[in-house]
Amino acid sequence: MSRTELSSLGEFGLIRHLTEHFPVQQKSTILGVGDDAAAIEVPAGMIAVLTTDMLIEGVHFDLSYVPLRHLGYKAVVVNLSDVYAMNAVPAQITVSIAVSNRFSLEAMEELYAGMLAACEHYGVDLVGGDTSTSVSGLAISVSAVGFVEKARMSTRRNARKGDLLCVTGDLGGAYLGLQVLEREKKVFLESPGVQPELSGFEYVIGRQLKPEARRDLVQFFSEQQIVPTSMIDISDGLASEILHLERNSGHGMVIYEEKIPIAADTGRVAEQFSLAPVTCALSGGEDYELLFTVGQSDYEKISANPSVSIIGYVDEPESSSRMVTRAGATIAITAQGWNAFS
């Protein structure tokens, strides 16, 4: 593989080179890459939502097993997931990267190819950003803009007593995918000749490396004229997100262990790692599914959607969130003490 030094293009040349193939798909994009700012015409009657996220090498990703193309795709998807969590439709993103000389132009092309694939898949436009040097490693900052009718916006605040608590897809897989990748990295570092043992783990690895955002749910809500009373995306594990909804709405949530959706593949891998699958779902994170509450009047519509599981309900104001186990015991849902600064 050839290697072209980033210095051969310079900062302006690099960002032009990397972004020139991105098409403009959105009517709302008045002005894209290449000016002091992008210009966006928000459709009549809509409000704009804006989210931002930063990914740091060695903290959020490990390039020894994350292909750059997947990283680019995921960096976009995690932001779109936040837009969908507002019940909004994403339209534009900006991308800033800081990159050291260790990376070649070809590596950056891979990263942006992944971003382009995500932009094409979700119909969003790359409208701005910059490229600069870093002292070490790679940092990626993505911001995303989307639109939603004001009356259809879903915050974390408005869950009401008796609402159904629901989640899309299945949980815990992304965390186990990470465990597999970390294990194989360790094996490789100890015995460089040994091939990584990834067969049988395709599902959970895919959940870790190639997450998708739940565009389908927001489309479903629109078609069915449902407005969730609250919604949040699952980036830090089900327990953490439930506690966010509790704090923001002032209502505890009750969930049933047996209702938490866990894929068969996820359960099987969890066993191999001697982990309870439900623990992976509660505390694993990075599943990028949507957790939401709807009124009971939407029960029939919701239960007809095979991608949605009703896992519990919203309890009294000032109650505390808890899980009813398969054995019938009730246990408090607590933050899993994950603390990136410790």
Next chain:
Amino acid sequence: MSRTELSSLGEFGLIRHLTEHFPVQQKSTILGVGDDAAAIEVPAGMIAVLTTDMLIEGVHFDLSYVPLRHLGYKAVVVNLSDVYAMNAVPAQITVSIAVSNRFSLEAMEELYAGMLAACEHYGVDLVGGDTSTSVSGLAISVSAVGFVEKARMSTRRNARKGDLLCVTGDLGGAYLGLQVLEREKKVFLESPGVQPELSGFEYVIGRQLKPEARRDLVQFFSEQQIVPTSMIDISDGLASEILHLERNSGHGMVIYEEKIPIAADTGRVAEQFSLAPVTCALSGGEDYELLFTVGQSDYEKISANPSVSIIGYVDEPESSSRMVTRAGATIAITAQGWNAFS
């Protein structure tokens, strides 16, 4: 001074702690910090502009002489400058930071105090962002949103033959401020007992550490009903920005050396460093003044504004930008080969 470890708050606690004192000043801010995304209601008839910028420790700033409070202020200002360069008025920002354990909570409070001061001064709302760990050092990513009537937006594209080329304020000071700070750092490293010699350099150091964005010019354009045919902010030096306008409009620009505004203090410091003041203005960067073109019919209004200097004019299509020196020679304006990747 007390030191509180970041780990004592955790990631969610930290971002809450740092942002809870930011007031909401803009009617357009429907939802600020604390949800999956912020929600912004764009005023009727306006379009939104969006810009983003990332600052990396060791590349864009050196904490050995940049106070964190100033850094926070500047991180916001450089983004607002891009919004003003669209002839738009900034309204919201998001801030993501990645920070290592080396930093204390008190240090982060200083950084956010500077951001708060900028938000208050410019009337913008902090509406989102996140905090994460970094392997080393501090990275700050700011995005800014502003509003402008579509017909009043100024891009880099529409300079026409015969337009006046103008610049606000004075140039070259920020670059010389950086030279002074770098020199005193070197002296300090070689002789730690020696006090830094900063007196007499207040002006240029202030230009480097405490830049302001040219809100006044956008207000002036609005009051005077002027729409600049093109506009750009000066972050990389006058020469580089002129070449951006040339490439984007297809017209070369002619400037007169004697018209380039340079403060007396800047000229004096340049001499001490054996630098030509005009070189600092052309290639220095970080002045965050605005460079713009207006039709000749706006000559009287423009020349009545004491903050604006008319430095030249827009030439024929496909001409090349050049400077007429004090001695009457004409020299090509070239990019000053600054290449962060080399």
